[in-house]
Amino acid sequence: MATTTVVSTGLQAFRGLHLQKPLYSHVRGFSKSLRTCTDKQQRTWHPRARPTPAVPERFTVTTPLYYVNASPHMGSAYPTIAADVLSRFYRLNGSEVRFVTGTDEHGEKIELAATDRGLSPIEHCDALAMEYQSLWSKLDIKYDSFVRTTQPKHERLVQTVLNRVWDNGDIYKADYKGWYCVGCEEYKDDADMDEDHNCAIHRKPCEEREEENYFFRLSKYQDQIESLIEDNTAFVSPSSRRNEVLGWVKDGLRDFSISRASVPWGIPIAKDPSQTIYVWFDALNGYLSALYSEDETDLAEDASASDLKERGWPAAVHIIGKDILRFHAVYWPGMLLSAGLELPKQVFGHGFLTKDGLKMGKSLGNVLDPVALVDGYGADAVRYYFMREVPFGQDGDFSEERFRNIVNANLANDVGNLLNRTLNLLKKNCDSTLPCSPADLPDDHVLRAAVEAQVPIVSQHFQDMKFHEACTAALVISGKGNQFMEEVAPWTGLKKGTDEEKEAAKQALVAVLEAVRVVAVLLAPVTPTLSRRIYEQLELEFDGVSWAQDAAWGAGGLSKDHAVTSKPYAVFQRMEGDWIIDTSSGDDAGDVGGGLSDEDRAAIQAEVERCAALVRDLKENQGLGNADEAVKAAVADLLAAKAKLG
Numbered sequence: 001m002a003t004t005t006v007v008s009t010g011l012q013a014f015r016g017l018h019l020q021k022p023l024y025s026h027v028r029g030f031s032k033s034l035r036t037c038t039d040k041q042q043r044t045w046h047p048r049a050r051p052t053p054a055v056p057e058r059f060t061v062t063t064p065l066y067y068v069n070a071s072p073h074m075g076s077a078y079p080t081i082a083a084d085v086l087s088r089f090y091r092l093n094g095s096e097v098r099f100v101t102g103t104d105e106h107g108e109k110i111e112l113a114a115t116d117r118g119l120s121p122i123e124h125c126d127a128l129a130m131e132y133q134s135l136w137s138k139l140d141i142k143y144d145s146f147v148r149t150t151q152p153k154h155e156r157l158v159q160t161v162l163n164r165v166w167d168n169g170d171i172y173k174a175d176y177k178g179w180y181c182v183g184c185e186e187y188k189d190d191a192d193m194d195e196d197h198n199c200a201i202h203r204k205p206c207e208e209r210e211e212e213n214y215f216f217r218l219s220k221y222q223d224q225i226e227s228l229i230e231d232n233t234a235f236v237s238p239s240s241r242r243n244e245v246l247g248w249v250k251d252g253l254r255d256f257s258i259s260r261a262s263v264p265w266g267i268p269i270a271k272d273p274s275q276t277i278y279v280w281f282d283a284l285n286g287y288l289s290a291l292y293s294e295d296e297t298d299l300a301e302d303a304s305a306s307d308l309k310e311r312g313w314p315a316a317v318h319i320i321g322k323d324i325l326r327f328h329a330v331y332w333p334g335m336l337l338s339a340g341l342e343l344p345k346q347v348f349g350h351g352f353l354t355k356d357g358l359k360m361g362k363s364l365g366n367v368l369d370p371v372a373l374v375d376g377y378g379a380d381a382v383r384y385y386f387m388r389e390v391p392f393g394q395d396g397d398f399s400e401e402r403f404r405n406i407v408n409a410n411l412a413n414d415v416g417n418l419l420n421r422t423l424n425l426l427k428k429n430c431d432s433t434l435p436c437s438p439a440d441l442p443d444d445h446v447l448r449a450a451v452e453a454q455v456p457i458v459s460q461h462f463q464d465m466k467f468h469e470a471c472t473a474a475l476v477i478s479g480k481g482n483q484f485m486e487e488v489a490p491w492t493g494l495k496k497g498t499d500e501e502k503e504a505a506k507q508a509l510v511a512v513l514e515a516v517r518v519v520a521v522l523l524a525p526v527t528p529t530l531s532r533r534i535y536e537q538l539e540l541e542f543d544g545v546s547w548a549q550d551a552a553w554g555a556g557g558l559s560k561d562h563a564v565t566s567k568p569y570a571v572f573q574r575m576e577g578d579w580i581i582d583t584s585s586g587d588d589a590g591d592v593g594g595g596l597s598d599e600d601r602a603a604i605q606a607e608v609e610r611c612a613a614l615v616r617d618l619k620e621n622q623g624l625g626n627a628d629e630a631v632k633a634a635v636a637d638l639l640a641a642k643a644k645l646g
């Protein structure tokens, strides 16, 4: 769908659709029920724990269908990561998930982009669709359906919906004269242009055009759309966007043209092949055609409301950029109402990303390339940063320094090192074998209580799409784990304690390992590889992990006599060395010592001292050497903190 970035790349063309096999191959059978508590889990259920909020049985989420006028950029990766996180969360909770993404491939802009590259439109689209699929694979995006609006099933579905709307008396032909922006692929109102008729978004002159088009009678649905947005406060989210949409609707809905006379790269209207269907009327229907498999040919008769329901419609949420809100929150409901189909439950408009505080753009030369980012740092780091750092719905910023700082601090240190240190102590003092089961630890154990308190909170945040809060709430557990280690200092008890103190120290290790294991489950929607590695390091099976079973204390497989014999390794590799993204500004990116305020300087000084104390502690008390991951990481932190002082 039309976005505002215009970049071209040269790619070799290829023919033939190359689609990822849908994970969701039995779309008709939405029969699997929610997983219920196991005996094991009930046994460990603590009265203080709040129940994990119930999840829906079915969950359909969509990303925008990305407009293939240009290569994928971070602005397309971002909502796709969010949709994948949601999908993974709901799958982990036993919901039947349908995760739809894809590409929007028709229209004048695509034709122009293809011509620029000396390709036919379909060659261009094939290459771009492949670029998207390849990036999704790098980013660990597990979609169920990748729809392309050039697929025959989609073209059939668009005709079906159009005919239904037509039969309902909602299509009419009229002359249209106005100012047309090719970038937006729409006629612009005076409010959307300056006095020289430049598009407010593209800052380029609009063309005056006059043509005969077919129009959709959106005005007929004024009352229904107005009350949809007024009565259903969650329909447009977050709430700040709702007011904007309500404002447009209250201004009075105007019919919009659904065809073009001079755009050959599109779906011809069956009743009048001299016209092709307008890109938005075409693309929005992709959310429906995505629910069909490629070889389904009886779609024209089949795309009924009840058939679509079987396949996962309506969507629980359309995740989109705030720039395409009008099409999703106003046009799309109108089309669906006319076609007699159910409306999506929610349209969620996410914010825009900036880089180092600046709007990204080709002219500024600061476009953040998601391929470079994920190739350089791995999928988990990229996924985690954008989910943890940007409150979903608000605008967010990327700076490579902040990216490294946050991801290193949270994933490499708080989680990774905690596991590493604890396993080293287990190896040295317990022959790598758990001396007791986490379930045997007292109900009021501080880490057990932390897990039982945080799990429902994390669940609620995921369901509310507050991904940053979900990450933070999960990290509360590892934070308590680190604090607990400092306070209990099990290495002291293990070295020179009484038998009773030795036993308590060993139990402390079990508690920490169990806490880290639960953190792995809670973070699995965001950092699937890290979670798998934590499980592998603990010598537990990650496949088949479920929220109901495995986010519960004592129910995830760690038990007395469980052996962790493999050598402890860094489950999350610290990100260090040369800057990958900010290569031109690398010299000063980590050197800010000159302009520090007294307050900042004192804070960094405290950080230096804290890091130095940790290094001493690891070496002197825990008996670790320079080659141990935990020591390497602590030394790296110490050096980084010192560097900040200049």
Ligand SMILES: [Zn+2]
Pocket (backbone or CB within 6 Å): 181, 182, 183, 184, 185, 199, 200, 201, 202, 203
């Ligand atoms: Zn424009």
